[in-house]
Amino acid sequence: MISRTTLMFGIIIALTSALTGVLVYHFTENQSTNSNQVAMVTQVATPSQFQGVTRTYYIAANEVKWNYAPSGMNMITGKPLATDPYAALYTQNGKDRIGSVYLKCLYQGYTDGTFTTLQPRPAQWEHLGILGPVIHAEVGDTIQVVFKNNCRIPVSMHPHGVLYDKASEGAPYNDGIPDSEKPGDAVPPGGNFTYIWYVPERAGPGPEDPSSILWMYHSHVNEIGDPNAGLVGPIIITRHGEANPDGTPKGVDQEFVTLFTIFNETNSPYFPYNLQTFTGENMSQANTTDPMFWESNLKYSINGYIYGNLPGLTMKENTHVRWYVAGMGGESDIHSPHWHGNTLLMDDKRTDMVELLPMSMKVLDMYPDNVGTWLFHCHVYDHMEGGMLALYTVEKNNETQGTNQSSSGNIKIGLSTNPENPTTGQPTQLNIVFMDNQTNSIEEHVDYKVTIMQGTTQVFTTSLLHAAEGSITVPYQFQNAGSYNVVVEVDGIYFMPVSDTAQFSINVG
Numbered sequence: 001m002i003s004r005t006t007l008m009f010g011i012i013i014a015l016t017s018a019l020t021g022v023l024v025y026h027f028t029e030n031q032s033t034n035s036n037q038v039a040m041v042t043q044v045a046t047p048s049q050f051q052g053v054t055r056t057y058y059i060a061a062n063e064v065k066w067n068y069a070p071s072g073m074n075m076i077t078g079k080p081l082a083t084d085p086y087a088a089l090y091t092q093n094g095k096d097r098i099g100s101v102y103l104k105c106l107y108q109g110y111t112d113g114t115f116t117t118l119q120p121r122p123a124q125w126e127h128l129g130i131l132g133p134v135i136h137a138e139v140g141d142t143i144q145v146v147f148k149n150n151c152r153i154p155v156s157m158h159p160h161g162v163l164y165d166k167a168s169e170g171a172p173y174n175d176g177i178p179d180s181e182k183p184g185d186a187v188p189p190g191g192n193f194t195y196i197w198y199v200p201e202r203a204g205p206g207p208e209d210p211s212s213i214l215w216m217y218h219s220h221v222n223e224i225g226d227p228n229a230g231l232v233g234p235i236i237i238t239r240h241g242e243a244n245p246d247g248t249p250k251g252v253d254q255e256f257v258t259l260f261t262i263f264n265e266t267n268s269p270y271f272p273y274n275l276q277t278f279t280g281e282n283m284s285q286a287n288t289t290d291p292m293f294w295e296s297n298l299k300y301s302i303n304g305y306i307y308g309n310l311p312g313l314t315m316k317e318n319t320h321v322r323w324y325v326a327g328m329g330g331e332s333d334i335h336s337p338h339w340h341g342n343t344l345l346m347d348d349k350r351t352d353m354v355e356l357l358p359m360s361m362k363v364l365d366m367y368p369d370n371v372g373t374w375l376f377h378c379h380v381y382d383h384m385e386g387g388m389l390a391l392y393t394v395e396k397n398n399e400t401q402g403t404n405q406s407s408s409g410n411i412k413i414g415l416s417t418n419p420e421n422p423t424t425g426q427p428t429q430l431n432i433v434f435m436d437n438q439t440n441s442i443e444e445h446v447d448y449k450v451t452i453m454q455g456t457t458q459v460f461t462t463s464l465l466h467a468a469e470g471s472i473t474v475p476y477q478f479q480n481a482g483s484y485n486v487v488v489e490v491d492g493i494y495f496m497p498v499s500d501t502a503q504f505s506i507n508v509g
Contacts, residue, residue, distance in 0.1 A: 050140025050240045052199065055247060057135055058110040058119070060148040061155045061219070061231060066130060068299050068306045069100045069387075075308025076375070076389050086385055087307055089296050096287050097296050098278045100306075103270050104230035105151040105219075107132025115148050124254060126312030130304025131259060132233025135217070136247030137162075139204035139240035143197040147187060153269050154186040154221050155231055160359075161215035162235065163198040170195065171220035186221045205239045208347065210469065212238040212249040214257065214324035214361040227328060228268040230304065232259065234324065251471045253319040253418065253431050258302055260335040260356055260378055260388065261328040265297040300378075300386030313376065313392035318414030319431055320471040321366040327356030335383065341374035342366055342394065345442060353379060367414070367433055367442055367471070368394040412437050413488050413502040423509045424481050430474040432488060434467065442470035447492035450474050453485040464491055478508040 069091045074081050081091045081100075093099030109119035109132070125134060137143050143162065149155050156170035166177050172185035179185065184193045205213045215235040219226035234257045238249045248255065265271055276282055287293055302310050315321050323344065327335050335356040343352045344364040354362050377389040414433040422428040430450065434443040446467045452460040460476055478484065483505060490500040 049201065052138055052140030052142065052240075054142040054144055055135075055137050056144045056146065057133060058113055058115065058146045059107050059133060059157070059233075060110055060115050061105050061151045062108050063151050064104055064106045064108075064230075065101055066104045066106070066230065066304060067101045068301060068304060069309045071309055073307075073309075074387075075391060081307060087387060089292060090299065090306065090387060093278060096279065096281065096290065096293050098265070098274055101278065102265055102268070102274045103277070104130070104268070105153065105155065105226075105270070106130060106230045107157075107217075107233045109133035113146050115150075123312070127256060127258070127310060128234075128303060128312075129310060130230050130232075130301075131257065132217070132231075134255075134257065135233070135235045136238070136243075137199045137235070138238045138243035138247055139199050139201050141199045141247070143195075143199065143235075145195040145197070146192070147184075147195060148192050149187040149189055151229075152189055153226075153229075154188050155219040155226055156184060156186055156221050157195055157217050158220035159195075159197050159215065159217045159235060160361075161213075161237065162203045163200050164196070168195040168197060171223075199237055201240070204237045209239075210249075210322070210363055210365060211242040211251070212236055212255075212322065213363055214326060216326055216328075216359070216361060218328075222269060224267055225269045227261075228264050229270055230263070230268075232328065234259075234326070236324065249322065251320060251431075251467070251469060251473050252322045253416070253471075253473075254315050254321045255324065256313060256321065257324045257326070258337070258376075258390075259304075259326050259328060260302055260333070260337060262330070262333055262383075262386070262388075263299040263301055263304070264330070265299065266294060271297070298386065300383050300388040302376075302378075302388060302390050305390065306387030308389050308391055310390040313390060315366075315368055315392070315394055316416055316420075317368050317371050317394050317396055318433055319368070319416050320433055320469075321368060323364045323366060324361065325354060325356060325364070326361045327358050329358050333358045334380065335388070336379040337376070338379045339366070339374065339376050339392070341370045341372060342368045350441065365442070365469070367435065369435075369440055370394060371396045410437055410498070411435065411443060411490060411493070411500050411502075412440075413490070413500075415486060415488070415504045417506065421509060422478055422506065424478050427475065427477050430476060430486060431471070432474065433471040434490070434493075435470075443493055444468060444470045445494045446470060446490060447498075448472070449489045449491065451487040451489070452476065453487065454480065454482060459484075481508050483507055 074087055081087045091100040111117045111119050158170035166182050168184050170184050187193045217233050219231035242250050325337050338353040343350055344366045346364040371394050373391055373393045376392045412435040416431045418429040434446045436443050449464050450462045486504040488502050490498050492498050
């Protein structure tokens with residue numbers, strides 16, 4: 001017979017579970033002819049108050065010959081690396097020196113679960129370099145990663161921030177649960193596993209965060225060796241209701257993810273192979289008493305590139321650019337990324353530098369107004385000497401776009417379009433940013449209205465809208481070729497009445 005106390009306790013637990021989203025899971029295992037094949041779990045309870053979608057990613061760990069300085073140049077000085085005695089230590093092959101090319105194990109995206117076709121990396125993600133594919137999701141979504149291990153070592157995918165069960169944690173340790181119930185902890189060579197990660201509200205931006213935040217994923221079988229082999233990638237989570245269909249944050253024109261870390265190749269499980277392959281020596285033959293032997297295998301990199309070889313950091317002026325920066329590594333990995341030429345906002349504060357500790361992740365917003373190519377580097381002196389430097393470029397918008405003064409002169413309004421040169425029948429995004437005329441800082445909490453005119457005919461208008469973060473994206477499809485005027489009216493700033501107007505001309509082909 002059930003006691004009243006037991007019954008009441010059961011009711012309380014049931015109510016608590018319903019209110020807090022406690023998870024219940026059912027696990028199934030598929031024993032196929034390949035003992036390394038494991039089927040994934042099904043979810044029987046919703047881990048979030050928000051209802052999202054399931055986003056599926058196909059990612060494999062592949063062995064890749066990675067070149068930290070593929071150009072052979074110090075792109076910061078414009079001189080060959082071989083002529084720089086300090087840079088040559090890290091980049092030139094020779095006796096006891098591997099140089100700039102190492103065999104590594106990297107996460108790479110695929111088009112489907114057959115793992116036969118690599119997912120092409122779009123131009124906007126060229127800068128990811130050694131990092132795995134970006135996993136985008138919105139609060140309320142479920143992330144499904146179909147994973148295959150093509151490397152010679154057991155590896156995993158362990159995520160930060162999101163919600164997972166023990167089977168999808170991707171990290172073996174003595175937690176009292178049999179290994180048979182945690183197949184994702186160490187996927188053997190040739191093996192497959194499907195990770196399921198949930199995105200509840202506590203995995204997304206907090207009240208003081210911007211609309212999206214950064215987490216990372218990495219292999220956790222050999223927690224020191226695997227990341228040094230290159231097994232690391234980004235997860236970007238957007239607040240519920242603030243994501244585009246592909247999971248990217250609304251109102252953000254470009255996203256850049258940069259990892260500042262010193263890859264210690266001597267800690268990589270591939271180091272004996274790399275030493276033998278690229279120098280013809282084994283550990284007993286190499287001069288390991290030479291401290292420069294060990295130093296030469298430290299790669300002071302941004303996304304796996306050194307001495308300015310990182311490509312793809314290109315943006316347009318007066319657009320909304322979101323930078324996600326992360327650190328990883330040992331006690332020497334205390335970094336201070338610094339942007340020349342432009343400033344950024346973080347935590348509603350103005351800066352051009354941010355502090356990073358190992359496995360810390362920061363988000364900064366830039367509205368670049370200074371055209372040119374600028375230095376982006378760690379400000380730690382010996383890290384600069386080791387090559388932890390890159391370049392980023394701010395390009396001028398075409399003549400139909402730019403920044404206009406409002407009618408009162410109190411606010412500047414920037415406009416750009418994506419694509420840059422709109423054509424009829426093509427979906428176009430109008431990217432608009434609001435800036436203080438005196439300080440060039442972003443004006444947040446702006447009430448605005450956008451109208452598009454062709455001649456004297458109004459072809460589009462919005463109702464009065466609100467931009468909390470000072471930038472917005474308006475989708476539109478031009479139906480006719482010719483010249484259009486875009487009129488941006490500001491009705492309020494920080495909930496105070498304001499009356500300002502700016503106009504832009506756009507030529508549509």
